[in-house]
Amino acid sequence: MMKRRQFVQSVATAGSLGTLGLVTGCASTPSGNGPKVVVVGGGYGGATTAKYVRMWSDYGIDVTLVEPSSSLISCPISNLVLGGSKTMADITMPYDNLVKRHGVRWVQDMVTRIDTDKRVVLLAKGGELPYDRLILSPGVDFMWDTLPGMAAEGAKDKVLHSWKAGAQTVALRKQLEAMPDGGVYALAIPLAPYRCPPGPYERACQVASYFSKVKPRSKVLILDANDDVTSKGPLFKKAWKDRYDGIVEYRPKHKTVDVDAATNTLKFEFHNDVKANVLNVIPDMRAGEIAVKTGLATANKRWCEVDFLTFESIAVKNVHVLGDSIQIAPAMPKSGHMANQHGKTCAAAVVALLTGRQPNAMPIYNNTCYSFVSAEDAVHVASVHRYDADKKTMLPVAGAGGVSSAANELEGRYALAWARNIWADTLA
């Protein structure tokens, strides 16, 4: 077996991995000869990185993706499942193409521990994977200790977050269907930063859209820990007033400090308790547990600080973190679109580093985020982010970006086209 350093040298001489004859075709499985990249987490960030490391190394770098789920269930568009206009099948995508088309080795397992000295990850079902570069995209985990009542038996089965699309999306939809007309659905939003800033407000629109059609005497009560709507504020408020007047009520500065699942009660820092028929509590969140456990959550023990040129952790060499787990740059949202952009930036940097070249010194990428205010009409927020060499972070480009002038049906169609395209760019 060729040693990594020899490999890098010969690559540098040959100029490209393909000329080394390591490549037998797109669908070739990792041969064991190339440098080894292990990607942990198959969401928007991880799956994109796995695909693009393979593509941009001319299929010369071995990539192993560790992801326990059998498919990617998309958080974007999942609020439409709650609203009733989309099904779980619409937001569920297989990992097949990463394997068949791009030769990614997919290990359907969880990582229990990372030995950053020996550069191996240990798997739950046993065995270990060595790496030259490790890429962690573990998403978020919830800080349940900030809601003590949620530790009560059965509380987490009754009071749902549905903030990771999947079984909880289905379960919350069932709770909404079972709720009598005239009931109250209460949505608790944590302080920013959290995954998908406009997501909770889109969810309120979707539940209100469903109520307006099927149980119009019901209410959507939004209890927001933040001082105001954190994204697309005027557009959401207009939708609530024009489309769901009498259904949606928005209360800012309501920080949920505890939940009594037995009585369906929310408790706040400064306000009276709120009881509702259906509670939907989005807890505070932080970097995925494996990143925290590995000592990468250097910002308030919550988020992982990275070098924005490579997404390498500032704490541990050869370990890259991206997606919702990172300490974000100014005005950078925690979004699937952004995680996909992180993935491509990281992939290019990792391929460069493993082939003895300099990573791109001036990354520039965009964010586009659509929210549906009804089953058909959507609004967007867009921004462009560019590396600032002095501040060593990504900064929004002044004068670029913006939001929709009003919710409209054309952007609803564009939003679904966005989903089809990003799903393909991430997985196909």
Added chain:
Amino acid sequence: MKWNHLVLASTLAALAGGAQAQTMDPLQVRSMAASCANCHGTMGIAEAGHESLAGVNRDELLKKMLDFKTGKKPATLMHQLSKGYSDEQLAALATYFSALKK
């Protein structure tokens, strides 16, 4: 001196008009273009509902992006995104996408 070369290269590029893209690192352009793929598809081949950019006419694509940027061409969001890129970057993107296989 490297610096002199840089100045020479950019002067030549400015004189050559459309040839600016050649002065940008091709891998940098590839990464910049990949950030369009979320809507316009990997390597410029889009899924239904958005435009493919692979193999389109370079000058038409550049004109379109510049018209978005100046507001001459109406859009839902491309007028906002195109303002984030310099004219040179838009030219490099147009050259890159036009050279991709349809």
